[in-house]
Amino acid sequence: MNNTILSTKLSIPKARRELVIRNRLIQHLNDGMHRHLTLISAHAGFGKTTLVREWLASCNYAVAWLSLEEGDNNPNSFLTYIIAALQTLEKDLGKELLSLLRSPQPPKMEVILTSLLNEITSIPYNFILVLDDYHTIHTQPINYAMTFLLENMPSQMHLVITTREDPKFPLARLRARDQLTEVRDSDLRFTSSEAASFLNQVMNLRLSNKDIVDLVTKTEGWISGLQLAGISMSGHDDPSSFIKTFTGTHTFIMDYLVEEVLKQQSVYIQNFLLRTSILDRLCGPLCDAVMQDTPLIGQQNLEFLEKSNLFIIPLDNERRWYRYHHLFAELLKQRLLQDLDHSSENKKIDIAQLHIRASIWHEKNNYEIEAFQHAAAAGDVERAERLLLGNGTPLHFRGAIVPVIKWLETLSTEILNANPTLWVLYASVLSMSNHYNEVEPKLLAAEGALQGLEINRKTRNLVGHIAAIRAFLATVQNKVDVIVSESLIALENLSPDNLAVRTATTWKLGIAYERKGDNTKAKQAYTEVVSICNASGNKIIGILAATGLGNIQVKENFLEQAFKTYQQALKMKDDTPSSYSYRAYIGLARIYYEWNDLDASIEHIEKSIQLAKLIENVDQIITSNLLYVKTLLAKGDKDSASNILNEIKENVIQYNLEDRISEVSETEVILLLNQGKLLSAQKLAETYKTPLSQARVYLSQGDITKALNELNTFYQEVKQNGIREKVLKAMILKAVIFYTDGETEKSLELITDCLLEAKSGRFVRVFLDEGKHMERLLLKAYANRVMPEYIEFLLKAFKLEKQKFNCEEQTNMIHSQLLFETLSQRELEVLKLIGQGFSNKDISKRLFIALDTVKGHNRRIFDKLQVGRRTEAVAKAREIGLL
Incomplete structure (x- = not known):
């Protein structure tokens, strides 16, 4: 879509000084302001726009105006101008949405409208939005979006629509709800008194009352008919005779009067x-x-x-x-x-010349879409193609998909075969408009048209572009090998200065390598794209590549590098569409979380979620919300974390995202452990076989052997795959397990390796999240002079962590953590059986130990829990999460 907003479409047409004041209609409009919609629907020339202008001049409401036309049937263009109109009231309203609409794959209209309506609710005054000439809109998605807007309209907003025909809205429903004010042909027709004022005072015709009544009868009060008649009569000495000969239906009246009007002009x-x-x-x-x-x-x-x-x-x-x-x-x-000339061929030449002149002027004045459309109307294929291609960035890359497809559909097969570039552009625009099934036939046609042509720079570029489009289709289908093979063919054939297509192709190649696990090649591809994105003009691809690079750097524990890379991605969105900047926001949120800047993390998480919702990326919403849960737990807000996790689970079910269940379950286990629900955590971890979760559950239960077995399997897998981020997490948890089991030397050896790995990235939360065990292990390491400066930094973070909770929560948490260390594995087993209601004798039999031994365990358990009987022990254990 053309980025140039035509401000004239947003201006209220200026009323003439002399008008017929229509008080009855103005009062009717005023009386309907409590409803959602005012619909002014009538045939052409009934004064719809004039009435609205007159009314607005007398009311005390703020007004946003949009004059619609045929070109606004592009949903993106329509929404862009809606937002631009509203920005005449509030200049900052919808800025992010405008960027999204200019992206190659903008979000659905309902999503944009939802966000827009949310922003409108912040406008602190009542206002009117006028959509003039809505009959030019015939695209169903726009009608559906307008229905959605009407059903969810904020109370301070009133919508006015002028149209020649009823829009495809649920008008009956609006009438039944008393949400619709209507003005129709019968309302707009001039009465005899209004016609007299118009013809005699405005047009200075000095007609008799009889002449006026006769003219009103023949025109049926049709205002344009009266105006045309008045213009025609201005050259007649006998107006009465003219009126007597003035007959016919509206269509004939229009034809006749235009003849009269034109003939009276030079x-x-x-x-x-x-x-x-x-x-x-x-x-x-x-x-x-x-x-x-x-x-x-x-x-x-x-x-x-x-x-x-x-x-x-x-x-x-x-x-x-x-x-x-x-x-x-x-x-x-x-x-x-x-x-024009009687020859049909000459007609085409003359009209085509007019369009070419208009095209040249629009091009010189940077109205690229209009320049292209006039070239297309002229039938000048060569000029239309050049304008479509732009200066290296085709028009459909900038959102002008509808007019491009509309023109290409008019071209014959002979014209397309004679110009393979058009076949390739056809395939390109179809791929960008999600018509994936229609792309390959166009590519095959392009290849057929290229057969027999000289192999030169142009034809090689077309071969490269064809391969690039096939690589794009392969990314949608997740065919990694095809992405690589087609991308390499594309890069081999695309000329060095074809930066737009080369950049996009290199980015796709990076995606393929990353999916294959070859991070070295993926980083090389992403880095190349980032370095040339400014020169190519394709900053959207630059954002995607930069965030891809940042994600790999996070996996490799290079947090400082990743932080700078994500920031670079966000800088690219300035003055460009920023649909995909959510990737950079969530990347920064992860880093802020790890650096223990939880407020900054939440700020970036919320920005990421907002953008992901706008483009309906449910997968990304889930990713962002999972981090949100962890961050809220780190802040001690278990209730909010639980609520968000429930939303995540609902999304997984609603969208059938089975591949996310394991990751969601792992986060839920962490929440359950924080809530002290060990049994529920155990069942969930065992159901979905999440290694880290199972290891944590076994550790909480005091089963060191199972915890280590589970963790070792996970550790070997991630180490083999070279995912250093996960290797570090596994090593840290393993160090905690060793320390809990009394293996101090092993734990110190491991924690030293962890600190060496983590220091350069300034990791914090990966240690804090392990709680009191990790704090004590770090104290032990500090006593042994292991990286004292870094450990001091971490211990200060632990001290601040404790201050987040109130005293009672601190006491329970610390008490619980101490008990995990002080209760032996056998004591935990006895406590569990007590909680299940077994007697001392039954416990003796089940554990194959003497009854006195059971009683001895009971005494020690009671002492450690600071209780005097079995029921109190069970209650206390449940309270602090041991049961």
Whole structure:
């Protein structure tokens, strides 16, 4: 989509000084302000826009205005202009959404609208949004989005729609809910008194009452009919005779009156009207370019037309931009076809020349989409192709997918075969609009068209682009080997200066290598993309590559490098679409978490979630929320962590994301252990076979052997795969297990290796999350002069950690952790059986130990728990999480 916002579409058309004040309709509109929607629906020329302008001038509401046109049937264009209109009220509203809409694969309209509605709720005053000429919209997704907006509209917002035909909204439902105010043809028709004011006071015709009544009867109060009749009568000495001969339906009236209007103008003005009718918007210099007049009098002509009431509407207060009344423009275009040379071939040449002139002017003034559309209308395939390709970044790469597809669909197979570039562009735009099944036939057609052509720079580029598109399809299908093979073919054939396609291809190659586990090659590919993204102009790919590189650096424990890489990714989003910057935000959030800056972590997590929701990336939402759970647990907010985890589980079920169940379960085990629910944690860990979780559960139960067995299996796997991030976590947990089991030397040896690995990345939370056991192990290591400065840094973090909780929670937590150390494995077994209701005699039999031995265990358990009987022991053990 063209990044240039046409501000004239956002300006309320200026009302003429002399108007017929329609108090009855204004009162009707005022009375309907408590409803969601005011619908002004009538045929062309009934004064819909004029009425709204008159009403707005008398009401005390803030107003956002959008004049719609055919080109706004692109959903992205529609939403872009909706946001731009609202920004005339609040300049910062929807800024991030505009960036998302300009991305290659923007989010769905409902998602954008949800976020937009949330932002609208913050507007501290009532306002009106006017959508003028909604009948130009015929795209169902837009109608669906507008229905969604109406059903969820904030109370301070009121929507006004003018249209020639009813929109495809659930109007019956809105009527039943008293949410709809309607103004129809019958309401808008001029009464005799209104017509008298219009014809005699505004148009200065001095008609008799009988003439007015006759004219109103024949036009049925149709305002444009009255206006056209008034213009035609201005040259007649006998208005009454003219009115008597004035007959016919609306269609014939329009045809007849346009003839009368045009014939009363000079030949030059007639020619000006006809030739400039190809333009959706007019300004003096553009008209000069189309007419090629000498001297340049386009602006003078437009001002003359306005003063002559020739159906021209100013679009700004400076009288620079205008448009013809839509009905008048349609009639002018029809007459243009009729009045040009009789030869159909010459007609095409003349009209095509007008479009080419318009295209040249729009290109020079940076209106790229309009320049392309006029070239396409002219049938100039070569020029349209050049404009489509842009300066290395094709128009559809910038969001203009709909007009590009629309043009390509009009081209014959012969034209496409004669120009293989168009076949390739066709495949490219289809792949970017998610029409994946239609892409390969276009690529095959392109290859067929290339057969027999000379192998040169251009044809090699096309071969490379074809391979690049196939590599893109392979990423969607997760065919790693195909991504690599097609990407290599693409890079071999693409010329060095074809940076846009080469950059995207190299990024896809990096994805493939990362999926294959070859981080070295993946980093090389990502680094290359990042280094040239500015030159290629494809900063979106630069963001994706930078975050991919940062993710690998995190896996390798290079947190400082990763932090800088993620920051670099966020800098790239300045003035560019930032849909995928959520990847950088969650990357920074992980690092902030590890550095124990929990507030900064949450801030970045929330930004990541917000962006992921906008593009409906449920997988990323889950990833961000899992980190959110860990961060909330680190802050001691177990309730919020539990609520978010429940949302995650609902998403996994709703979207059938079975591949995420294991990861979610691992986080849930951590939550359950924090809540002291050891039995539930054990069942969950055993159900989903999550190694780290199972090791933690066995450790909590005092079963050191099982904990080590489980952890060793995981450790060997991640070490073999070279995932240093997970190796470090496994080593740290293993050190804690050894320390808990009294293997002090082994634990010190391991923790030393861990500290050496972690120091350069300034790791903190990976130690803090292991709790009191780790704190005591670090104290032991500090006493042995193991990396004293780094350990002092970590011990200070432990001290601050304790201050997050209140005294009672500290006491229970510390008491529980102490008991894990002081209760022997046998005592834990006896305690568990006591909790299950077994008598001392039964415990003796089950454990094959003497009854006196059982009683001795009981005494020691009671002493350590500071209780006097079995029931108190069970209650206390459950309270602190031992049962």
